[in-house]
Amino acid sequence: xxxxxxxxxxxxxxxxxxxxxxxxxxxxxxxxxxxxxxxxxxxxxxxxxxxxxxxxxxxxxxxxxxxxxxxxxxxxxxxxxxxxxxxxxxxxxxxxxxxxxxxxxxxxxxxxxxxxx
Amino acid sequence: xxxxxxxxxxxxxxxxxxxxxxxxxxxxxxxxxxxxxxxxxxxxxxxxxxxxxxxxxxxxxxxxxxxxxxxxxxxxxxxxxxxxxxxxxxxxxxxxxxxxxxxxxxxxx
Numbered sequence: 001x002x003x004x005x006x007x008x009x010x011x012x013x014x015x016x017x018x019x020x021x022x023x024x025x026x027x028x029x030x031x032x033x034x035x036x037x038x039x040x041x042x043x044x045x046x047x048x049x050x051x052x053x054x055x056x057x058x059x060x061x062x063x064x065x066x067x068x069x070x071x072x073x074x075x076x077x078x079x080x081x082x083x084x085x086x087x088x089x090x091x092x093x094x095x096x097x098x099x100x101x102x103x104x105x106x107x108x109x110x111x112x113x114x115x116x117x
Numbered sequence: 118x119x120x121x122x123x124x125x126x127x128x129x130x131x132x133x134x135x136x137x138x139x140x141x142x143x144x145x146x147x148x149x150x151x152x153x154x155x156x157x158x159x160x161x162x163x164x165x166x167x168x169x170x171x172x173x174x175x176x177x178x179x180x181x182x183x184x185x186x187x188x189x190x191x192x193x194x195x196x197x198x199x200x201x202x203x204x205x206x207x208x209x210x211x212x213x214x215x216x217x218x219x220x221x222x223x224x225x226x
Contacts, residue, residue: 034213034214041221045216095214106205108152113158
């Protein structure tokens with residue numbers, strides 16, 4: 001199956017700083033990537049849809065100025081958490097759709113655990 | 118928007134037992150996937166199954182799109198099957214994938 005990588009896997013930052021998370025599709029081109037966050041013992045919540053070459057589409061309640069998404073190429077999307085606060089601490093997961101034979105199966109990165117102190 | 122309900126929310130099995138996990142969805146879907154989230158958080162693709170039946174080793178899945186449900190069968194469970202199983206759907210005419218709340222499975226040795 002297709003492989004999606006994420007970097008870093010774990011990051012600790014101080015309140016008020018910014019953190020950038022990278023998501024890469026390693027063996028396929030992804031015109032669309034998705035960013036989710038997951039709190040402990042909860043499901044995945046979609047934050048935004050990232051489209052190559054255009055602005056991201058954010059879900060209701062997600063601050064676009066706080067969570068900056070850039071889909072600069074067909075294999076790379078980045079999520080920057082700006083002016084992070086402790087409540088932003090969470091597990092962030094990206095995914096990419098691999099269009100193959102008319103299907104759009106999603107593959108997920110390993111996730112990034114963000115802790116804001 | 119579409120609602121996705123998974124049952125049971127929690128399940129404890131003895132190693133070797135079989136189980137059935139259910140996913141109900143409230144509207145027609147383009148895509149449906151089952152995932153296993155391991156203890157490290159990685160989501161592993163199990164099945165891409167908007168309709169029909171598929172099998173992969175000890176796992177199989179069936180989606181009855183007209184009745185808006187999908188089932189994941191785990192046979193001869195092993196301790197390594199422990200984790201959270203998610204059903205995720207893409208609503209017809211939509212583009213984003215919505216996850217159910219998951220079934221948390223623990224298999225005892």
